[in-house]
Structure formats: structure tokens, C-alpha cells
Amino acid sequence: MNNKIWLSSPHMGGGEMKYVQDAYDTNWVAPLGPNVNNFEKELADKLGIAGVAALSSGTAAIHLALIILGIKHSDEVICSSFTFSATANPIMYQSATPVFIDSEADTWNMDPELLETAIKDRIKKGNKPKAIVFVHLYGMPAKIYDILEISQRYDIPVIEDAAEALGSRFNKQSCGSFGLMGILSFNGNKIITTSGGGALVSNNLKYIEKARFLATQARDKAPHYQHSEVGYNYRMSNIVAGIGRGQLEVLESRIIKRRENNQFYRKLLSDYDFISFQNEPKNHFSNYWLTTIIVGTNKQGITSESIRLSMEQENIETRPLWKPMHLQPVFAGYPVYLNGVSERLFNHGLCLPSGSNLSEPEKERIVRCFEAIL
Numbered sequence: 001m002n003n004k005i006w007l008s009s010p011h012m013g014g015g016e017m018k019y020v021q022d023a024y025d026t027n028w029v030a031p032l033g034p035n036v037n038n039f040e041k042e043l044a045d046k047l048g049i050a051g052v053a054a055l056s057s058g059t060a061a062i063h064l065a066l067i068i069l070g071i072k073h074s075d076e077v078i079c080s081s082f083t084f085s086a087t088a089n090p091i092m093y094q095s096a097t098p099v100f101i102d103s104e105a106d107t108w109n110m111d112p113e114l115l116e117t118a119i120k121d122r123i124k125k126g127n128k129p130k131a132i133v134f135v136h137l138y139g140m141p142a143k144i145y146d147i148l149e150i151s152q153r154y155d156i157p158v159i160e161d162a163a164e165a166l167g168s169r170f171n172k173q174s175c176g177s178f179g180l181m182g183i184l185s186f187n188g189n190k191i192i193t194t195s196g197g198g199a200l201v202s203n204n205l206k207y208i209e210k211a212r213f214l215a216t217q218a219r220d221k222a223p224h225y226q227h228s229e230v231g232y233n234y235r236m237s238n239i240v241a242g243i244g245r246g247q248l249e250v251l252e253s254r255i256i257k258r259r260e261n262n263q264f265y266r267k268l269l270s271d272y273d274f275i276s277f278q279n280e281p282k283n284h285f286s287n288y289w290l291t292t293i294i295v296g297t298n299k300q301g302i303t304s305e306s307i308r309l310s311m312e313q314e315n316i317e318t319r320p321l322w323k324p325m326h327l328q329p330v331f332a333g334y335p336v337y338l339n340g341v342s343e344r345l346f347n348h349g350l351c352l353p354s355g356s357n358l359s360e361p362e363k364e365r366i367v368r369c370f371e372a373i374l
Helices: 016-025 034-047 058-068 089-093 112-124 144-153 205-215 238-248 251-268 304-313 341-348 360-373
Strands: 051-055 076-080 097-101 131-135 158-161 181-185 198-202 275-277 291-295 349-352
Touching: 016 034, 016 238, 034 051, 034 198, 034 238, 051 058, 051 205, 058 089, 058 158, 058 181, 058 198, 058 205, 076 112, 089 097, 097 112, 112 144, 131 144, 144 158, 198 205, 251 275, 251 291, 251 360, 291 304, 291 341, 304 349, 304 360, 341 349
Parallel strands: 076 097, 076 131, 131 158, 158 181
Antiparallel strands: 051 198, 181 198, 275 291, 291 349
16 A cells, blocks of 8 residues: 555654754753743744743643633633634633634634624623634634724633644734734644644733743742642643754745645646635735645535545545534533534535645645546
């Protein structure tokens, strides 16, 4: 059987080992250390933001952001429905109530009109939401200004989930830098990776200091171990941060490659009017972390699932678009405001192999497979 073509596998740049080796040579094989400090500074410079707290995951970053905002039991938190579960799970960690919002058709992200409808309805029901968590899906910036305007009008803070959108920009500003706090992920399948890791970013340095404090078991300043708050073991290690520093050096080239992959698929599938793509509206710049397609009705009876199964037989990994949170058993019964967009995307959508290390022979295999299917 042919080697597997992965959806999005890690892609090392070659400069990572010098930072990892330095940590080894200086015995900084521990949580925190010079690589963590420098990774935070370099990432802040890259994003044009004041502060970064390097953490163990993007999920941890969302969790800390909710804690910093004081989210607690019975509070309501508005959340994108069309996303990975890591966006919503931290709301449950705080015993709060997620209120899910459907997508708009342009970017597939949180629908601003539904957002305002939900806020008005929750206020009418006597429970004004305490935060909004919205996502930049597959690297595509959301309708940020519309969402921020609504959040400001109703005085509800925004947490910006840019886990999939490092390097994406809206109106030339980096995704992750618009909200009160933003979060990033460096999981193994992301555009750059630390193997596992994430970050909380903000222009409010008090929030960053608080995140670092909570992420190191909330240890008070004392010669002994003293704790006045519940803390978490959420900090990034110095070894992992070394990988991140090397990966940051190649971020721009990774974005170029992912966007080239997107153009490859658009050209390959241009003759099939029943196949459409996630597109960039004006002022949006996507890193196209994953290239995604929607398979519409056609005479051949081809579906996103039949493409997935055919690719699977050729050892090529594809994946359905995210199953919306309001359809997940774990979130059954929670408030949701719908327009049908996310369910349609889930039912007819597919993520295609999009790694920046996708080779020409692998592309040729993908071409042959699509030719056989279509």
C-alpha cells in the first residue's frame, strides 16, 4: 500500500534543534526557562500584541481566559457552534452554560445577526451572557468588526479563538489580537507546532500576568509553598518552547505553502460546478490551514462521504467538516440559535490534505484519485 497522505502533519523547519539542544546543554529540561521567555516575546512581536503566556494547550488558554473573566457556575457564555469541541469544553470546566450560535455563509464563522438575537433573548430571559467565544474557522477570519461592535454595545467581553488562524489577518491586523484575550494552538496538526502547546495573548498585561500565575499552580510569593487560589499545571515547557521558536522562523513560508495548496485544489476542481470552496471576503486573509470543499447536488451522485471513502481506500486522509456543537451528545439541551448553515456545511463538507509538507508525488496521487472519483 502507498504511504499515507496525512491531512496536516507536523513539518519541521530545521532550526528547531538548536533551541532544543541549548535547553539540553544548559540543563533547562524543565517547565519554563529561556526558550519560553523568548518564544513569548517573539510571538508577541509577530502578532503585534503586548503580551503572551505560553501554555500547554489552546484549551488551557480558553480555560484561563474564562477564569480571568470571572466565569462561574450558572453564567452563560456565547460560543460558536461550528468548531472543535475544545472551544466549548472549558465553558463546562467552569460549570457555566454554553449558548451556541450558528454560522454565516460567507466565512462559516459566528453569525453576527444571530449573535445579537441571542444576546437580546438571553437578556430578556434574565441571564445576560458574561463572555463571547468566537472562532476563526480553518484559518478564515470571522466578521470581526461586526462581532466586536455588538460585544461593545452590550458590554460583553470577547475571547478570540485563533487556534487555527495563526498568520491569518483581518484588515491587515493579526487574528488573535482583536479580542480582550486571544488564544492560539500549536498542536501537531497546526500551521506551526510545538508538538503540543498553546498560548493566551492579550494587550492587557495584567491578564497575561494572571494567566502565568494561574498556570503555575497559583503559587503565592512566599519562601514556602502557599496558595490562596486554585491553580493549574498549564505552563509550556522549555523544550517544547524551543521547538516553537524554530517553527516561528518558518511561519511565513508555511502560510505561503498552505495557500498554494488551496490554489492547487481550486485549479484541480475548477471544472466541477457542484464543488465549492471557503472563500476570502474583502479585507480577509486566511492562512488556509486546511483547504475545505462543499460537495453540492450532482447527477453523478457524488457526495463528500463518497469522496472521503474513496480517498481512504487510497490511504489518503480527509475529514468531514466539524460536527456542530449543538449536534454533539455532550451538549444536548443547551441553548442554541440556528439558521441551518453549520448543519449544511457538516453534511456536505470535507477537509482535504493541506500540510505544508505535501509533496508533488503526493499531489499527483490526489489528482489521480479525484480523476477516478469525478
